[in-house]
Amino acid sequence: MKNNKKTYTGIFRDGGAGKFAKRRFSQRRKKLMERENKLMVITGVPYGPEGKTVWSYAYCATYQEPSIMYLTGINQSEVVLLLDPNSKVSDEILFVAEKDLNLEFWNGIRFGVGDEKSIREVQKVTGIQDVRDIRDLKQVLKERFIKQKKKQLGTFWVEGTRNKKKVEIKTDHNWDFKTRLSGWLRSWKTPGAELVNIMGNHFDLRMPLDEYDVANTQMASDVTGNAFKATLKNFQALRSEYQVQGFIEGQMQMNSPYGLSFPSIVASGRNATVLHYMKNDDAFSKKELVLIDFGVRWMTMHADISRTVPASGRFNPLQKMLYEIVLKAQKAVQRKAKAGVTIDELNDCCWGSINSDLDTVFRAAGGKCKLKYNNRPHGVSHLMGEQEHDGDPFRNYLSRPMQSGWLISNEPGLYGTFHIKLNGKTYEEEIGIRIEDNLLITKTGCRNMSRKIPKSVAEIERLMEG
Numbered sequence: 001m002k003n004n005k006k007t008y009t010g011i012f013r014d015g016g017a018g019k020f021a022k023r024r025f026s027q028r029r030k031k032l033m034e035r036e037n038k039l040m041v042i043t044g045v046p047y048g049p050e051g052k053t054v055w056s057y058a059y060c061a062t063y064q065e066p067s068i069m070y071l072t073g074i075n076q077s078e079v080v081l082l083l084d085p086n087s088k089v090s091d092e093i094l095f096v097a098e099k100d101l102n103l104e105f106w107n108g109i110r111f112g113v114g115d116e117k118s119i120r121e122v123q124k125v126t127g128i129q130d131v132r133d134i135r136d137l138k139q140v141l142k143e144r145f146i147k148q149k150k151k152q153l154g155t156f157w158v159e160g161t162r163n164k165k166k167v168e169i170k171t172d173h174n175w176d177f178k179t180r181l182s183g184w185l186r187s188w189k190t191p192g193a194e195l196v197n198i199m200g201n202h203f204d205l206r207m208p209l210d211e212y213d214v215a216n217t218q219m220a221s222d223v224t225g226n227a228f229k230a231t232l233k234n235f236q237a238l239r240s241e242y243q244v245q246g247f248i249e250g251q252m253q254m255n256s257p258y259g260l261s262f263p264s265i266v267a268s269g270r271n272a273t274v275l276h277y278m279k280n281d282d283a284f285s286k287k288e289l290v291l292i293d294f295g296v297r298w299m300t301m302h303a304d305i306s307r308t309v310p311a312s313g314r315f316n317p318l319q320k321m322l323y324e325i326v327l328k329a330q331k332a333v334q335r336k337a338k339a340g341v342t343i344d345e346l347n348d349c350c351w352g353s354i355n356s357d358l359d360t361v362f363r364a365a366g367g368k369c370k371l372k373y374n375n376r377p378h379g380v381s382h383l384m385g386e387q388e389h390d391g392d393p394f395r396n397y398l399s400r401p402m403q404s405g406w407l408i409s410n411e412p413g414l415y416g417t418f419h420i421k422l423n424g425k426t427y428e429e430e431i432g433i434r435i436e437d438n439l440l441i442t443k444t445g446c447r448n449m450s451r452k453i454p455k456s457v458a459e460i461e462r463l464m465e466g
């Protein structure tokens, strides 16, 4: 028994729910069936890290298509979920690949058709009793589809609008699967047959986190915060971006088996004005600020944190002035965030605060600056969940009232060249500052999941004294 548990570590992500996992996944599928009330079929990733590159998360130990992860907890390639709410025989079927001993020899344990014991494990975690060979998918789907009253087939692909135009992601496995389904529907020659996107309902159900997700998010945030504190205490021994990256990622990975949320950004001085700086290969001088955007996973949840610190351990007066402007905007966003408010409104609050303070604080003291953008450099918030950037990637959720249980980032930033004379001394620097926390939206406000991660000037300077 003990051996069995170890065997399947990594394939099934029960979200910490243990014996309740089955009920949790079943309820998620049931809710989706209630909302859509039509035949649906959703694909997992067709190949894992053992195959071709899958989107951006192939480097990660958790690589499953998030919609399948949410509905089944399975972290293995080549699974397809069929939901048939009106069937009296079986309303849930999971199609899986055959047991592949060669793949297993190279990449580790996999469940599969032909291995009864492993299929029982699938049934136990997912709560799906009807598990079949993926080679039968087309035939079973055809039989089920012909019986439907409404000639609609639901599936999941990513679409949205950008500049009022409809846009779709056509480069991922969901689109490939949709294309295959369209071909099948045509070949079955059913008049009026229609493929329907379940993305909207799926995201609506998936975005509010449940108690397990919240606990896992808190754990991710705590591990990330401890890594940051250890990094600050040891900062004086670090001389380059990659050394900071090595140290902080080491601290995170030492304390989580689930891997990083994403490869860290460690950007010093002017490098920090590149929003998604990835080189992390420069040495830095003591005079510079160092921006770190980092985070670890816990189960399927993430931390996505940014902090900006002075390499010397002390902010100079210009750095401090600008840092306080960004921090003030971040606090204003946190005060405003609650259910019913939109992220568009948070953006107005954030960039309004920063732009106004640049006038009333920075320019009023004689400062001059050149920003690399007009008005705002990026959005202040994105949704988080099964993916570090979750929800529709075109962010059509920005104008929707937020719901209790949504997890969002709160990440104001300031990027440009700044010049000021303070106390008789001239400062001129190209600077990027970003301060990022993760907020859980509630009815009355929000809970800052990263509240324990130091960010005031005083806290950062104290920890950097060593």
Ligand SMILES: [Mn+2]
Pocket (backbone or CB within 6 Å): 304, 382, 409, 411, 436
């Ligand atoms: Mn973020």
